[in-house]
Amino acid sequence: MKKAIKRSVKMRFQTKIFNGDHSDSYEFTTRGELFHKGNQDYLRFEEAFSENESVQTTMKWDGRELMLIRQGSILMRQGFIVGEETRGRYVTPDASWETKALTDKLLVQWPSGKTRGKIKLIYKFKLQDQETGTHEVRLTLEEDTET
Template sequence: MDQDTELSVALAISSEVHFSGEKEKHYTETDGKLYKRGDVTYLQYKEEIEGAGSVNNVIKITHAGILIIRSGSVSMKQKYLIGQTTKGMYDSPYGQLWMETTTHEMNFRWNQQNQTGDLKLAYELVLQGEHTGTHRIKINFQEAKA
C-alpha cells in the first residue's frame, strides 16, 4: 500500500476466548476501510454488539504495536505491545471496567499485489482484576469488490 492511500475492504473477523478449559468462538463479516498515513496503517470498521448497539472500531498498526480504539455504545482505547502488559478502560452501557492486557502474538501482513492481508492478535485479558482468559483475534481483509 502506498503512502497516504485508502482502500475499501471486506473483513472476516474471528475471535476465540480460551478460559478454564472452555472455548468460545465468534465470527462476523463486515465492510471497512484500510488506509495508510506515513508508517502507520489503520483498519476501520463498524460492528453491532447484541444488546448494546453500534460500535466504531479503529485499529492503528505501527512497527511498535497495535492500538484499538472503540467508540459508540462501548468505548475503549487499548494498546497492545508484544511481551508487555498494558492498562486501559472499557466503558459499556453496564459501567466502566478497568482492563489489563498481556500481548503474546501480534502479526500484520499486507499483500500489495493481491490487495489482501490479515491481522493476528493474541493476549491475556484481566477485567476488574479477574483473569478472563486467552483471547485470539484474526481479521482477514481484502479489497472490496465494487
C-alpha cells in the first residue's frame, strides 16, 4: 500500500449562520495537513475552543460527498451532498443529538503549486429536527512552505 503524501497548509476558516433576523459568525486561522488516500482527499486540522478544549477536525472529500468528522470535546459526523438531506450526529459530554443537513452549495478546490484552494459550503442545518438556520462555511487554503 502506498503511503499518503502529506502537505502542510495554512488555512482561514470562516462560518456565518443566518437564522431569521439573527446572524452569527466566527473565524480562525490555523495550520493543517492535506493528503490523498485511496480515492479520497483529506484535510485535517485542530480547532481550539479554549486552553483545554480542542477538537481534531477531518474533512474527507470523495468528489461527491464532503464528510465532516470532529473528535475531541465535541464529536460530530456529518456528510454534505448537494441537493440531498444527509443525517449525522452531534455529541457533547452531556448529550447526543441527531443532525440533518440540506446542502445548497458545495465547492472543493485543493491548492496546487502557487494557487490557493478553497472550500465553500452552504447548507440548512437541523439539530433534533429544530432548524438552526442557514450555515455558510468558507475555508481558504494555501500550501505552507514555511514548515
